[in-house]
Structure formats: C-alpha cells, structure tokens
Amino acid sequence: MKNNIIKLLKPLLDSLKDLFPIILVIAFFQIVVLQQPIPHLPQILVGTLLVVIGLTLFVKGLQIGLFPIGEAMAYAFARKGSLFWLLLFSFALGFGTTVAEPALIAVAAEAADVAASAGAIENSVESRQSYADGLRFTVALSVGLALVIGVMRIIRGWPIQYLIIGGYIGVVIMTGFAPDEIIGIAYDSGGVTTSTITVPLVTALGVGLASSIKGRNPMVDGFGLIALASLTPMIFVMAYGMIR
C-alpha cells in the first residue's frame, strides 16, 4: 500500500521539481524587484497543479506510447528494407506535423504583417493571407525535406557536422541576399517548427533506425533529425522572402 502511494507520488514530485525554477523566478521578481503582491494567487496555484499533473501524464504517455511506436516503426521499416517507403514516411511526418503547427501559423501571420508594412507585398487581407499560406507550406516542405535528408544520413552514416555546417554556410550566404525584414523571422522559424509531439516521435524514429541498422551507433547517428528540421526552414524562408 505504502509502496503504491510512493509509486504514484514520485512522478508528480519529479514534475513539481521541473516547475520549481519558474515559480522561484516569478516569485523573486514579483516580490523583490517589482515589489508587488502576486495577483490571483488561488488561480496560480490551481494552474500550477494542472501543469504538474499534465507534465506527469505527458511523460508517462511518452514512455508507453510515443517512444515505442516511433521505435517500432523504425524497426519495421528497417526490416522491410524499402527505402522509398521509409523516405516517403519521413517526408509525410515532417510535412504533416509542421503544416498545422499553431506556432508556425502565428509566425507566418506576423511575417505577412511585416512584409506588408515593409511594402514587399500589397497591404490587403487576401495578399497577406496568401503570403502567410505560402510561407507555411514553404516551411512544412523544408521540414519534410530535412527529415528525408536526415534519414538518408542515418542509413548511409554521413557525419552530421558536414550537413549542419554546410547548412550554416547556406544560411550565412542567404542572409547577405535576403531582404532585411525577413531575416529575423527566418532565424526564428527554425525554432518554432518542432512541436512537443513531433520531437519525441522523430527522436525515437532516428534512434530506432540507428540501432536497427548494422554499423550505426544510436548515440552518434540516431540524433540530429531535429537539428536538420530546425536548419532548413531558415534557408527556405529566406529564399521565399527573396522570390516573393
């Protein structure tokens, strides 16, 4: 009985520990620096409780759901031995998870506002909408492509640093040519594409592939898909800014 309670409470306690730094920072700045009482204290306590429960459930779900399915699919594709289907799956996963990503939709809308105020596009609802949609598809396409390249890399065992450094050089060159108003958005778009559900799945897929292919090391070769998925959008968004 006692053991069961500990088993139940331990993950909750872990999540509380994860959240503790934020609580500390907010309390310190509110009380010491701004010297104000904390507003809506009961609401904050209920919210914090929800966050703790949510994080606990999420971690449990990762371990029994997202990680196993990602790995199982990696093994299944490796056994099947069909490169075409594996690459198509990678592309679909990258494109499908990105195109509907709420953070990306928000960034694309802001980017359209910036482009309109800079005079790059006509300042009307339709032209802003079409600019934002175009940008979204561009980013989703680039993430799909990143996963295809990343999966190829795991299969062939290419060192990740050559791809990343090559990509950086691409980013730097593009920065020289892209219109000024798109640069900040392009740099930020790399960070917003990878959502909380995509990251565990893609990581499990990469690690699963690297451990099921002979001669690959899951630590050296398994990671890196997320890095590529954060890099290609920068290049593609700048290219989009140049073409439009």
Next chain:
Amino acid sequence: MIEFLHHILNVAIDTVFDVLPIAAIIFGFQFFVIRKKIPHLNQVLLGFFYVLLGLSFFLVGLQEALFPVGELMAKQLTDPVFIYGSLEAIPEFLHWTDYQWVYIFAAAIGFSTTIAEPSLLAVAIKARDVSGGAISVWGLRTAVALGVGMGIALGTFRIVSGTPLHYYIIVGYIIVMIQTVFAPRMIIALAYDSGGVTTSTVTVPLVTALGLGLASTVPGRSALLDGFGLIAFASLFPMITVMAYAQLSQWRARRNGSN
C-alpha cells in the same frame, strides 16, 4: 468553474487537432505499408491518450497561471517608468546598462522555462537511455537551460542596443563550428538537436512577450523589426553549452585519469 472546464475542453480539442495529422500518418503507414499489427496496440493508444490529456492540462495550467504573470512582468520590467523611477527621469539617450533587470530576468526566465520544457525532457530521457546513463537527464537539461538563459539575455541586450541580429548569429555559428572540431564525437548530434527542442510550449510565449515588450518600449526600436530574433538566440546557445558540457566532462575525466 464551468468556464475553467470549458477552457480545458477547448484546449483538449485543439490538441486533438494537432495530433490528428500525426496519428493519421502513423496509422496510415502502419496499415497500408507495413501491414503488421502494432505491438501492444492498447498500450500505445493509452500512451497517446495520456500525451493528449497531459498536454491539455499542461497548456491550460500555463495559460491560467504562469503566462499572465510572466507576460505582465515582462511588460512591467521593460516599462521605462520602472527603469528610470518616474516619467520625468527618462533621459533622452538610453544607456544599455539601464536595463540590467531586464537582462537578469531574461536569463532567469530562459533558464527556468527550459527546465520545464516537455520536448527537452523527452530528448533527455532518450539520451540517457541510449548513452547507458553517461548523459544524465538533469545534466543535459541544465546545460541546455544555461544556454537558453545566456542566449535570451544576450538577445535582449541586442534589442536594447539595436545591433544587427545576423552578426550575433554568424559569430555563434563560428563558435559552434570550432567546438564541433574539438568536442567528443558522441555528443555532437545531440548538441545540435538540443538547439531545436528548447523552444516550444513554455518558452516561446514568454520569450515572445519579453521581446515584443522590449522592442515596443525602447526608444528607436520597432516591435515588428526588432521583436524577432530571441528564439534564434535560444536555439543557438544550447549547442554551445551542451558541447562545452561534454568537453568539460571529458577534460575532467582526463585530468583525473592522469593523476
């Protein structure tokens, strides 16, 4: 209370729509291409359900509790009246040191939100399992969080000082490239990945509020042009700190070995 439940329900529906394309792709390929039964299907479905429920609770909790306070604080700390004491005391030319509390807040909020970031936790758990415990969950998360804290503090300095974003990013890239040559091979891919996972559910809204608050109150900055870029800093610096963490542990191991 009813409003509260309504809110949870709304967020849950949004989360379902986020997961739908992913589930469709996974199960579509599973049934039409792989054509094999999913091992432990019930457990996997339960896992998906937990992830959905967990994320919904997590988001509602953040929206109810942390975001309003955090955003309000970002606004108050960047307010010139707070920085100079009163409206009359606002000087004609600002000095970057006037914003010291903003930099400290940026570093602290960057660090603490990264520790709570669920996708970073997922990658850290995976890295621990794959490395056989050589990379600890807290070690990786602390290294990444330090990077995000440093990055966002520097990013706020950039907004205050008005220097071009790409100078910082290009110098950061050069540091990453140099470190790549010297860092242990096993950490490189993980370090690159930790750049992309840091910025999602928790960090982005708070950091965006900080950037926009700063860019709209600092004289001479435009929210539209200067408000962006903090996320880029937050994705760049963790690569540097994670490689530095690995280099440091390697160096310490070597020194202990030679003694």
